[in-house]
Every structure is written in structure tokens, then in C-alpha cells.
Amino acid sequence: MANHPEQDTAASIDDVLATALLAQRPSRAPDHAAENRALLVLAREMARDPRAMLQKLAELVLELCRAESAGISVLEPGSEPGSEPGSEPGSDGGVFRWWAAAGAFAGYVGGTMPCSASPCSTVIARNALLLFDQAERAFSALRELGPRCYENLLAPWTVDGKPVGTVWAIQHDPERHFDAEDARLLVSLSAFASAAWQMNATLQDWQAMRADLEQRVAEGTAALSHTVTRLEQEGEQRRGAEQARQSTEAAAQVAIRRQSRFTEITLSSVPDAVYAFDRTHRFVYANQAMQALFGLPLEAIVGHGFAELGFPSDLSARLERHIDAVFASGVTVEDEMSFPSLGGAPAFYQFRWGPMPTEDGSVELVVGVSRDTTERRRLEQRLRESEERTAFLLRLSDALRPLVDAAAIEETSARLLGQHLGLNRVLVGEFVGDEVVIERDWVDGVASMAGRYPTSDLIRIMIECYRQGQAFVVDDLAGDARVHARERATWAPGGIGALVSVGLLGNNHVTANFCVQSLPPRRWTEAQVSLVREVAERAWAAMERARAEEALKDADRHKDEFLATLAHELRNPLAPISNAVHLLRRPDGRRVTDRLMEIVERQVRQIVKLVDDLMEISRITRGKIELDRQSVDLAAAVRDAVENSRPLIERARHHLAIELPPAPLLLDADAVRLTQVLTNLLNNAAKYTEPGGHIVLKAAREGAQAAIRVRDDGRGIAADQLANVFDMFAQVRDPALRNGEGLGIGLALVRKLVEMHGGTVEARSAGLGRGSEFVLRLPLVPDQDAGADAHADTGAGMLSALRILVVDDNRDAADTLALLLESHGAMVQAVYDGEAALAALVHFPADAVLLDLGMPGMDGLEVARRIRLNAGQSRLRLLALTGWGQQADRERTRAAGFDHHLTKPVDFSALETWLTGR
Secondary structure: OOOOHHHOOOOOHHHHEOOOHHHHOOOOOOOHHHHHHHHHHHHHHHHHOHHHHHHHHHHHHHHHOOOOEEEEEEEEOOOOOOOOOOOOOOOOOOEEEEEEEEEOOHHHOOOEEEHHHOHHHHHHHHOOOEEEEOHHHOOHHHHHOOOOOOEEEEEEEEEOOEEEEEEEEEEOOOOOOOOHHHHHHHHHHHHHHHHHHHHHHHHHHHHHHHHHHHHHHHHHHHHHHHOOOOHHHHHHHHHHHHHHHHHHHHHHHHHHHHHHHHHHHHHHHOOOEEEEEOOOOOEEEEOHHHHHHHOOOHHHHOOOOOHHHOOOHHHHHHHHHHHHHHHHHOOOEEEEEEEEOOOOOEEEEEEEEEEEEOOOOOEEEEEEEEEEOHHHHHHHHHHHHHHHHHHHHHHHHHHHOOOOOHHHHHHHHHHHHHHHHOOOEEEEEEEEOOEEEEOOEEEOOOOOOOEEEEOOHHHHHHHHHHHOOOOEEEOOHHHOOOOOHHHHHHHHHHOOOEEEEEEEEEOOEEEEEEEEEEOOOOOOOHHHHHHHHHHHHHHHHHHHHHHHHHHHHHHHHHHHHHHHHHHHHHHHHHHHHHHHHHHHHOOOHHHHHHHHHHHHHHHHHHHHHHHHHHHHHHHHHOOOOOOOOEEEEHHHHHHHHHHHHHHHHHHOOOEEEEEOOOOOOEEEEOHHHHHHHHHHHHHHHHHOOOOOOEEEEEEEEEOOEEEEEEEEOOOOOOHHHHHHOOOOOOOOOOOOOOOOOOOOOHHHHHHHHHHHOOOEEEEEOOOOOOOEEEEEEEEEOOOHHHHHHHHHOOOOOOOOOOEEEEEOOOHHHHHHHHHHHHHOOOEEEEEOOHHHHHHHHHHOOOOEEEEOOOOOOOOHHHHHHHHHHOHHHOOOEEEEEEOOOOHHHHHHHHHHOOOEEEEOOOOHHHHHHHHHOO
């Protein structure tokens, strides 16, 4: 015995119930072989000694459920004083007797437990399988038992529909737990507990009747011996004997009926189908499981053969041969075959047919038992598919491991998957703009689909599936409602009857798809679709990795080329500087000092330009550049770019043509950076065009974008270099060029700046010697018409009612800006130092202050800080007007409290836009 004092506090039944955990725990696979052996043992025990069947059942529960204790309890009605706190509401006393026990609790066989203190009462009351967690917290009697119970799994069993007992299993180890398979086994075995109990009850009744009959016969015999001498009592004695005989026959009939009822109950409780045939191949018996299998009542089965019950002729003939073999040889036969279920789906059944002999040894009937093995076969099929899948994926990994080229990875993956699944085509399609590009495909028995295709409605449906994380699966292209007739006609020449397509991600969005195709229609299995997805993901990851590695190699190569070019470009100006130094050291060097200084100054400017270009691309690449976006007229930016590039163009005697639309094209852009982009493109065209060539800059509106094209008739670009001309360290190399000046980073600057503006740039060329074209697209300012009107309206009155204070130590600059602002309607006061600015604000309540930064005494930054410290001037708008325009300068003005930053000389339209808030 064991007592557990830490559990003295009584808990409710719901506190210890844990049945829901059975569905949450991982369940082991059914062991049908062990279950079949257990059923066979029970059947033998039932035939040999029914009284020992309950104990055998407890031992089997212990084994099959992997329990540490198991047993069978039976409710014995009675009265019980009082009620324990753990009792189920409505319990009516009595005790549960342990009729069988195995394992750690085997010593308690025959013992009893009060109903109110036993979890069996709750199972009987609810007539359901229940799992208890540390049941002793609610049922005090369990505390007196040892070892301690951590999990109790109980299932009720019934007699005539009423629960009268339980089959239970117990875990004494806190680390051991029951699962859903244990619950299923316990429920299945509980039916045998009911059958065994009823059989024992029948046998006990029969033995009691036999004893009674024997006693009555003895009494009758004694009475007969006493009346031998009394002839008058012979008739009475004969009547007594007749009555005894009739009673005996009646008792025998009752016993037979009870035995028959027991047999019927037992066979009805068995989950397998049990049935019997006569020599005409007709059913003479079918249990409830067999009736459920056919979906017919007993009377519709008995007396009918296979053909009458709808069996196919070939299946009927096969089964009848088995029946004939058993009748002829008396030997048991086993087989497994497919049979349509009630839902029409094929199901597999394993059956065993044996003879039922008569007293003379002849076979009277053939008795059979069938079991549904569909689920077992399905599990076996899944296991085979899993093993095949694993083997294929290992083979694929081995094949891909040594490959470093993306094209080879794509070809190998497509070929292996196509051969494994018996496909006709496997391809990868990449989405480029409004096209699907198929570089290559693996085919077997069909034509290649390599090429470029416009994005169709079906492709868009596919992409939507990909975005939802789903594969696009078509079993029959001709009959799929998602595919329009027009697209079927387009796809038909490609030999596509069925397909599976999965999306491939790049930069967190769908950039390509992996598609497998079959010439005839095909019903794709879930395993096949899963394998296609797995291969697609592995192949794409390997391709992306190979491309990334190749890109790294290219970047490293470009870096080496860049460093070599940089060294060359630095040596060019250093050579004349070095020569000039040597000349200056000569005694007569002073005579040519001025000329040498001009040479040195020119070469130093060249070095400074190289360094500035490097710093510029570095800042843009690291995101250290912020755009000063304004409403910019494209024509003005083109004009400034042409002025910047004119010396280079005129020096090479090029012919430049500018084509702009009559209506202004307004861009939300940084005017300086936009001019820089156009200047670089014009300089690039001038540099790579032979003297006397032609350059055309053309702009036009295309939808919501402005398209700018810079075209030349120069040396052109080789097709294999087009994709790399915008790379950081890439430079088009041509030994025939007349000079090698520059680092080749101008186009990289162009692309970075264009992308910062939300635009795109691309290079086009028909090949070497056939010129080139650069196409730049930038978004237009919304509501272009209104913007154009506003841009055109620069007359007087635009700044009316605005009070503006101009602060600059350069009096001419301050006065001219004040006059310009007054000409547009503003009220302006100009002062020339920081102290005067703070004093002016006392009597001149300005709306905005235009502050120069580099003033003597109190600079503009300090003036701004003091203004911001004055609560009465907190809403005053401050603008920095300065010659300093680097990012660090802008950050300093922002920290000092400025609202905006413009560089000198100021673009008045930008200033006006800021002042008016347009």
C-alpha cells in the first residue's frame, strides 16, 4: 500500500480529466499483426475456458497498450453509506469488483472499491472512454494503492445496452503516456469483455439449471422407490417423471437459446466481417459488420450469391473457386483483393475462409472472416513513395553538388525530374517585364519551347496562385475551365496536355516559375506535386547561388580592372607633374615657371575630378545622398546639361540635335542631380563617337512618365556587354579608342541617381560600330496641366502678403534678392549680419527668413538656433541660402532648426515654390 499525503486536497472530476490530450499527442502506427494475434488468443480462450477469458483479456490490454497495470472491473449494485467528494453526480452506491488484473496491480484481483471513490463510476455514468491524469486527486481510494497511478485510461462495456463494467489500463511512470492508438485498442477489446461476461453468465445459469435438474431427478427417483408397493401411486409417479423430462428438455432449449444469443452477440461485436456459404455459393449468415460492408440488411444477403449482390463476373468466379476448393479439400484458404466500397472507391480486403465440418467429417459450410486492409495498403504505398522520393532527392543532390553553372544546374534538375516522373517537358520561365523568357528546356518527344512569350491571362492566373503559396495544377488542359479556348489554341502546338507549375521567389517576390508538362492528360498525385515543388525550390536555390557566385567573380574581376584603370588614370596627370618638378629644379627652370604651373594646375584638376567622381559614387552607393526634390522643368535640365557638355561636344566637332515637346514636362526631381545624369549621358555619347558624329537628345511624354533618349552613331556596344554597362566597375573596352580617360563610373552614377528618382535607364545597341541609345524614364509630376500653369506663372503678385527677411553679409546679394522678391509682391527687409537679423524680427514680424550661413560674428546656424529658442517665433520658416551643399552641410542646417536648404546661386523658381508651399 502507498499513501500520497501531497494529494490530500480533493480535486473535481473535471480537474483530473485529460481525454482531450489523446487527440493532441503523436499517435503510433497501428500494429495490425499484434492485434490479429490478440484476437486469435481471445477466440481460443473463449473456446477453451470462457471463465479465464477476462484475465487473458487484461493481460492482452497490458501488452497491446504498453501499460504497467491493466484489468477489468464490474459494477456490483448495493448500498454504500456516505459519498466521497470525487463521486459522479447521480451515482447510487455499490462497489466495483476487480474480476481480472495484470501487471503491478495483479495482486488486487477479487478486491473491491466503492463506486463513489473509483473513476470507474464516472466512466459508467458517462458511458464513454476517459483518460484521467493523477486520478487519486479526485478519487481518494486510489491513494491507498501502490504503486502510484499517473494516467488511467478506462473504457466502458455494456450488457443489453447498459454499461456494467470497465476495461482499464494504468501508467505508473510519469514519463509514460497513452495515445489515440491505445484508446482505439481499449475500445476494441472492451467488446470482448462484454462477450466474455455474458458467456460466463450463461454458463453459470446453465450449471445452476443442471444442478437443479439433477436434484429434481434424484427426488423423483426417491419418490418412485417409495411408491413401488403402492400401485395407486404409479400414475402419479409417471406424471412426475414426464414432468421432469419436459423440464429437462425446456432447460436444454433455454441453454441452447442462450448459447446462440451469446454467439450472435459475440460475432456482432467483432469489427471484422464474418459470414458463411453453402455448397451453392450462397450466403447463409452475415454478421453486422458484413451487413454494413454491403449496405444491406441480413435478409437481402442470405440466400443470394455473389452475382446477385452485384459482384463483377471475374471477381465472382475467383471467389467461387475458393469456396469450391474449401469444400473439396477441407483446407483453409487466404487471399486479398480489391472490392468497391459503398462510396464507389476501391477498397482492399484480406479474407480467410475455412471449413465447418459435420460429425462425419464432411464439410457442411464454408465460414469466412474479412478485414479492411485499405488503410494499411495506403500507408505502405506512402512509405514506398517516401523512400523513392528520398532516393531521388539524394540522387539529385549528388548530381547538383559539383555544378557551379546555373544553366547546367537547370538542365540537370529538369532532366532528372523529367526522367523520374516520365514527363515530356521541364522548363524554367523567368518573368522579365511583360514577358516570360524561357532560355532552355528539357524535352522528350515534344518540341522545345525556348523563347520569349508575352504575359497572358493564364500566366497571370498562375502568378496569383504563386503569391498565395500554391502550385498551379492542370490535369487536362483541354477541359480546364481556367484556360480559355484562345489560350488552349496557343498552347496546343507545344504539346501540353497536363502541367504543374510552381512559383520561384527572388527578392521576396515571384520572379520565375518551374513548370513540368505532360503530353497526354494526367492526374497528378499530391506526392508528385510536392516533389515538383521540392525540386523546383532546390534547383532555384542552387541556380541563385551559382549566379551569386558568378556575380561575385565578375565583381572581383571588374574591381581588378577598375583598380588598374585608376592606377593608369592617376599616372597620366602625375607624369607631367613629375616632369614639371624636375624642370623647376633645373637652374633655368624659373624661366618657364608660369607655363609649368599651368600644366600642374590642369593635371591637379584632373586628379581632383577623379577623386570627386569616386567620392560621389561612394556616397550614392552607401545611401549618403539625399535628393532635394522640386518641381523641375525637363527643358531647363536639358539646357543646363547641354551647356555642361558643350565643350566636349564642340571639341570633337559633333552635331548635336535637341528634340523637346512644346508643352513643359515637369518632374519631381533634384535639378542638380537630373542635370548631372543628362550631362553624363551626353559626355558618354561624345566620348564614344568618332569626331564629326551625330548625337540626338529627344524627350517625350509616355503615359505618366517622361522618356528621354540619348542616341549616337558612334562605336556601339557589343551584345554581351549591354547588361553590364551600368555596373560599378564595368567599362566598355575598345583598343581602337583614341583615349582612355575616365574611370568608367559615369553610367553607374546615372543608374543610381535615376533609381533614386524612381525611374529606370537602359542601354540599347545594334552592335559594335552601329551606335548606341540610352533610354531614361522618370515619373512626371501628377496633375501635369496644373503644374505647367503654375510653372509658367511667374509674374508679379505670386508672393503678395508674404513678409520676408533676407540676411546676408554680401550686401549686393542681399539687396538684389530683396528687389527680386519685392518684384513678385513680397514685403522684404534686408539686413547684413546675425545681430541685425535678431533685432529686425522684433519690429518686422516676418513669415520667412532667408539666412546666409557663412557670416562673420554670429553665423547663420547660431541665428537659427536663437530664433528657435524664442517661443514667439517658433512658427517662423527658416531657409538656408549658402554655397555649401554637401550632405553634411544639410544635416547641420537641419540640426540648427532650418526648414529647407538651397545652394547659391539660388534657383528662383525653387525658392518661389518653397515660399508659396506649392
